[in-house]
Amino acid sequence: MKILGLIPARGGSKSVPGKNIKLLGGKPLIQYTFDVAKQVKGITRLILSSDDDDIISVAKKMGLEVPFKRPKELGQDQTPTIVVIQHALQYFSTQNIYFDAVCLLQVTSPFKTTSFIRDAITKFKSANCDSLVSVSKIPDVYNPHWAFEPDSNNHLKLVTKEEKVISRRQDLPTAYHRDGVIYITKTTVLLNENSLFGNKLAYIESPMEYSVNIDSYEDWNKAEAILMKKV
Structure with a gap:
């Protein structure tokens, strides 16, 4: 199975300006995802999709492939993730390069590991599913059966x-919620059904330390605290 590893990183973040290349523990945030994903043999090709020259420059310096610059209109706050994925697939199709699935790896979840990504791909391949997402357990106090x-x-x-x-x-x-660490979806579902999920959705549970999703300075501070504990 040919799997495209896609790291999306747009410019213009308003919650934490420049967060995708902001230094976390001395490394650009994007490097955490790249460093682990590049070691996953199940990923056929690993690329960055970005509309921002500074992000692209940093990515290239660390060795991350950037085959195209994403159009500015696909780097807005309201741009759906699936449109970004479809743009990448369409770019490769013009070169007669095709993939069976896309593994979406978001920069804002920096603490995923190579083994976690590998396990997710293995489960996706064996689960007879349209897609697989990572999830975290909802605390009992927020369980929908008590809402x-x-x-x-x-x-x-x-x-x-x-x-x-x-x-x-x-x-x-x-009960679980999607935590954004990883998404894997068949290309046919992405293109023909215009969906990240399809009808058969498998899941993999993220360890608690992966669950930080940096969308605010509070999240950033949480990520820094996690790093301090790792030292």
Whole structure:
């Protein structure tokens, strides 16, 4: 199976300006993802997709392939991720280069490991699925089976539409949320169904230390604290 490893990194971040190449522990943020992904044999080709000259320059210096510069209109806040992936696939198709799946590796989750990416690809290949995503467990206090919404009479009812509240924490079913560490999707699903997920969605649970997703200075500080513990 041919898998394209895609690292998206646009310029113009507003929450943490320049975060994709901002130094975290002395290294550009983007380098954390590149350093582990380049060692994954299951990735056929690893590239960067960026609209920003500074990011592209930093990426090339560390040895990350940048086969094209992403159009500015695909680097906006509202640009859907799937459009960025489709642009990369379409670029390669003009060269008669095709992939069976795309492994999306977001820079904002810097602490994933080579073994985690490898395990995700192995599970994707064996799971008879359209896609695989990484997930983290939702804390019990936020479990959807304990979530309420007001009805038309302003009385609370369970969001899950169940009649009775599960009273014991031990009886709550496990619930997950997508944590953004990794997405793997078949090319046919990306292009023909215009979807990152398809109908058959497999998952892999991220260790707690991977779950930081840098979208604010608070997240950045959390990442720095994690690094301090690793030293």
